[in-house]
Amino acid sequence: MYNKTLKFYSEDSNLSVQYIKNILPLLGNLKEFEIFRYEKDSPYKSAEENKIxxxxxxxDRDNEVWLGNACSWYEGSGPLASIKILKIFGVYNHFDITKKDHVKVVNPKxxxxFNILVDTISQETKRNVQHFWIATSFKYPYELLKVKEALSYMGLxxxxxQKKLSIPKTLKKYEQKKDWDEFFINTEYVLNLHYEENDLPALKKIIIDIIVKNNGYYEIIDL
Known part of the structure; x- marks a missing residue:
């Protein structure tokens, strides 16, 4: 089992987010997080690097990740980066972190x-036709991240x-978003595939294979 304290300090908040994505396969589920708005209040210091x-x-594997500077609560992109990072770990509640000088949360929900509506282009009308929903769930955040990245290459x-489509009652919504956003949790999205309807069986198999390969559970909801 990987067990270590990892430290990353950068002036660029986007690099902090990318760093988390890169090391995510080494980590388990988040069991605790702590955020300090001001560096002077944080006890997490590195004497050899002279960084806070x-x-x-x-x-839950006893790993720790320490992020600095870009994720502190000064004006700018720091708060947004911290929220993105928490969402990568599947943390739904923001705990009003942008309004507090210090936040510590143990065992967050x-x-x-990830719920996907799959559609293709009709041969007759040349319009998009909705076929089925795939409701997915995963045990670890890196599994879901890999599926999102893989599916992003398949279509738009x-x-x-945006399309004012009805959502099956069996799919429970958590967040609403007007546009595609990889960081939002359990939001319902349409995957527009630029293929014809006769390609649907092969496309369904590919999507399911991607989910299963990454240890995901899925349910097909036909329309």
Whole structure:
């Protein structure tokens, strides 16, 4: 089992988010996080590097990740980066972190779910035709991230809300978003595939294989 304290300090908040994506396969589920708005209040310091860290993540495998500077709560992109990072780990509740100088949360509610409506182009009308929903769930955040990345190469995404489509009652919504956003949790999206309807069986198999390969659970909801 991987067990270590990892530290990353950068002036660029986007690099902090990318760093988390890169190391995500090494980590488990988030069991605790702590955020300090001001560096002077944080006890997480590295004497040899002369750096102070303001976003602390602890997982259920006894790993710790310390992030500094770009994720502190000064004006700018720091708060957004911290929220993105928490969402990568499946943390739904923001806990009003942008309004507080210090936040510590133990055992946050974790959600690793993703709902997809698949459609193709009709041979007759040349319009999009909706075929089925795939409701997915995963045990670890890196599994869901890999599926999202793989499916993003297959077609174009948009939010169900944009198309004013009905959502099956069996799918429980958590967040609404007008556009495709990889960080939002369990939001319903349309995957527009630029293929014809006769390609549907092969496309369904490919999508399911991607989910299963990444240890995901799925349910097909036909329309």
């Amino acid at each position: 860290y303001t976003l602390i993540l602890k997982d 974790i959600i690793h779910k 995404w948009c939010c169900v809300k």
